[in-house]
Amino acid sequence: MPFCSKCGIELNAGDVFCSKCGFKVFTGVETEQSSSSTELNTSEKLVLTREESIALAEKLSREYKEYERLNQEISDNERTLNRPSDYTFRPHAAFKFFWPFLIYAVIAFWFFYFLFLLIASGGSSGAAVIFALLCFGAPVVLLIFGGIRATRLRDEYNAAESESIRARKKNEDDLKKRTDELRSKRTVVKRRLDQYNNVVPSAFRTSSRMEKVRILIQSGKAEDFYEAMDMQIQK
DSSP states (O other), X not given: OOBOTTTOOBOOTTOSBOTTTOOBOOOSSOOOOOOOOSOOOSSSOOOOOHHHHHHHHHHHHHHHHHHHHHHHHHHHHXXXXXXXXXXXXXXXXXXXXXXXXXXXXXXXXXXXHHHHHHHHHTTOHHHHHHHHHHHHHHHHHHHHHHHXXXXXXXXXXXXXXXXXHHHHHXXXXXXXXXXXHHHHHHHHHHHHHGGGTTTSOGGGOSHHHHHHHHHHHXXXXXXXXXXXXXXXXXX
């Protein structure tokens, strides 16, 4: 097996660049062209025209950008999924909404009782009877109304809390499903990119690097893809 003359790592047969340091592999004689294609599916170094080199750089730039996007989205989703989730349901008690009506009932009792005493001392027996009834009737009405109101509010709040928990669980399940789909897509993109591992060192497998390669070729500073890669490695 060949070894990199710069870092000494063992190389695969047909590697053009070292997968660790990116140093160009010299075997003494360059491999002859077997075909002209931007699909580097073989281990041989292909001779590419300027147009084919630009097309290859553009393709790799798009593929690496998609791979980076998938990685970022998966990472964001995983961080969200790893956050602690509290789905404990704490039902609201009716008394939470009922106790103000107890205060209103007490206030109503003493209010009408004061009026009863005031009118009774003035000698108006008919009005005194009315306020005497109100002393007890008004608090009772307030307590009944408060009980109904508190029960309704309790049910509404509990239903809203249950719905919120169901919605959060559904969102989490949807996010897990979405993340699994993204992982599958990433695997497909990674499989396509692995075809070019023998010509693109690991340190240069990014969309920004491929974009620089494209610019070097288009500007005329490099004749083809391999020369542009050499210029990137030598920097």
